[in-house]
Amino acid sequence: MDVSAMIPELFSALPLTLAITFTAMFVGFCLALVATTLRVRRIPVVSHLTDLYVSYARSVPVVLQLFVAFYGLPLLVALLGAEDFFSPTIAAMVGLSFYHGGYLSEVMRPAYLAVDRGQHDAADSLGYTFRQKIARIVGPQAVHFALPGYGNSIIYLIHNVALVMYIGAADVMATAHLIMERDYNQYQFETYLVLAVIYALMCLIAWFIVHFFELRSPMQAPEATTTAQIKNAAIASV
Amino acid sequence: MLELKDLKLSYGSTQVLNGVNLSVKRGDVVSIIGPSGTGKTTLLKCINYLVKPASGTIAFDQIRMDYQRADKAAIQAIRLRTAMVFQQFNVFKNMTVLQNVMDPLVVVQRKSTDEAREIALRELERVGLSAKRDSYPSQLSGGQLQRTGIARALAVRPDVMLFDEPTSSLDPELVGEVLKVIKDVTSSGITSLLVTHEMQFAKNISNRIVFMDRGVVAADGSPAEIFDAPSNPRLAQFLQSELAFQ
Numbered sequence: 001m002d003v004s005a006m007i008p009e010l011f012s013a014l015p016l017t018l019a020i021t022f023t024a025m026f027v028g029f030c031l032a033l034v035a036t037t038l039r040v041r042r043i044p045v046v047s048h049l050t051d052l053y054v055s056y057a058r059s060v061p062v063v064l065q066l067f068v069a070f071y072g073l074p075l076l077v078a079l080l081g082a083e084d085f086f087s088p089t090i091a092a093m094v095g096l097s098f099y100h101g102g103y104l105s106e107v108m109r110p111a112y113l114a115v116d117r118g119q120h121d122a123a124d125s126l127g128y129t130f131r132q133k134i135a136r137i138v139g140p141q142a143v144h145f146a147l148p149g150y151g152n153s154i155i156y157l158i159h160n161v162a163l164v165m166y167i168g169a170a171d172v173m174a175t176a177h178l179i180m181e182r183d184y185n186q187y188q189f190e191t192y193l194v195l196a197v198i199y200a201l202m203c204l205i206a207w208f209i210v211h212f213f214e215l216r217s218p219m220q221a222p223e224a225t226t227t228a229q230i231k232n233a234a235i236a237s238v
Numbered sequence: 239m240l241e242l243k244d245l246k247l248s249y250g251s252t253q254v255l256n257g258v259n260l261s262v263k264r265g266d267v268v269s270i271i272g273p274s275g276t277g278k279t280t281l282l283k284c285i286n287y288l289v290k291p292a293s294g295t296i297a298f299d300q301i302r303m304d305y306q307r308a309d310k311a312a313i314q315a316i317r318l319r320t321a322m323v324f325q326q327f328n329v330f331k332n333m334t335v336l337q338n339v340m341d342p343l344v345v346v347q348r349k350s351t352d353e354a355r356e357i358a359l360r361e362l363e364r365v366g367l368s369a370k371r372d373s374y375p376s377q378l379s380g381g382q383l384q385r386t387g388i389a390r391a392l393a394v395r396p397d398v399m400l401f402d403e404p405t406s407s408l409d410p411e412l413v414g415e416v417l418k419v420i421k422d423v424t425s426s427g428i429t430s431l432l433v434t435h436e437m438q439f440a441k442n443i444s445n446r447i448v449f450m451d452r453g454v455v456a457a458d459g460s461p462a463e464i465f466d467a468p469s470n471p472r473l474a475q476f477l478q479s480e481l482a483f484q
Contacts, residue, residue: 122328127317
């Protein structure tokens with residue numbers, strides 16, 4: 001088998017890889033939003049439990065979190081009487097969602113706290129409700145602070161999706177291993193190289209999307225003063 | 239119109255407000271002066287509940303509230319009738335100058351975008367910022383930021399304007415443009431409370447001066463009474479040290 005035949009086979013596993021990634025991105029984002037809200041508002045007991053969850057997601061190796069999900073989830077679905085629902089792909093989605101949610105919460109919380117206290121005061125003094133304040137003023141500013149960290153966490157998530165093969169989910173990495181074993185490990189370097197390109201492309205696209213929003217942020221407006229003027233003056237003097 | 243009684247507040251073991259009593263009549267322009275750390279800004283922030291006093295009462299026309307039994311409706315009613323200008327400007331950084339002035343009108347007062355825009359443009363004209371209406375805060379000087387803050391406060395048509403050291407964060411050459419706008423605002427008859435260290439300015443625009451010291455109102459009177467014949471020895475000492483630098 002040559003490389004040109006191996007590429008389509010690898011790509012056939014891409015939809016499942018992307019499905020795991022996007023599910024973890026979406027569910028993780030929702031979890032992070034809830035976790036951040038609970039942690040910022042400091043509700044007794046609930047906030048401490050949320051701290052514990054974030055600490056678990058950030059300190060336990062991702063591959064271990066996947067094993068916990070893979071072996072723990074069947075016990076949970078058995079309790080609920082939904083054994084048919086379980087599969088390695090579902091375990092991968094659950095495990096990575098929990099990991100990503102906890103990790104992202106530590107991007108969102110500092111971003112929220114980075115919004116100047118005065119912005120809250122100004123909105124409160126003008127009579128904004130809490131929801132209006134978050135939606136109109138604090139939220140958009142926190143998004144600006146969170147975007148670089150969010151971009152990083154997406155890239156880490158994409159990298160960590162490669163670990164789902166350890167619990168038997170058939171992503172591109174697992175498929176690559178199947179191909180190599182089937183071909184008596186003849187084309188290991190080529191296969192890993194194609195895999196590296198696929199991961200690099202996924203990360204690059206994610207980075208471009210996040211960076212696009214970073215540049216579009218209104219808080220990114222160029223300062224009208226010194227830097228531009230100095231540059232213009234320097235250009236004019238040449 | 240506005241009456242504060244026996245306001246008390248401490249930050250940890252530091253007693254900041256130690257039983258402040260203050261009443262303001264409609265149309266009054268009251269300047270609050272005093273050494274740093276005597277609770278001037280805290281007092282102003284208690285009025286719109288940005289800071290929560292431990293005890294005391296507030297009466298704002300018909301609205302009455304005991305701070306120990308804070309009531310959301312009363313807080314909101316007071317906030318809707320006051321507007322604050324901050325020492326650090328606190329202009330919304332994610333919005334243009336025009337959006338800053340329009341947003342409270344649309345979001346809080348539920349005015350139509352057209353009406354809000356019309357009011358905002360008029361207020362920006364008043365503070366001399368029409369040309370900067372599409373600029374973002376990062377593109378403005380301190381003086382322009384503070385004038386945006388003043389336009390935003392004026393646009394909500396408050397009954398009382400609260401100025402919290404509006405020129406203390408500005409470069410000396412930018413103070414003048416902001417003081418000119420404040421003078422224009424206060425001379426239009428709107429009730430104003432101004433915390434300031436600009437003694438000469440306070441003397442010129444106010445009809446009442448309140449001197450705060452160690453968390454209480456230590457002297458209260460007309461500018462002439464306070465500046466020309468200070469009866470309180472702490473006030474005399476304070477004025478001497480302040481005016482020595484001006």
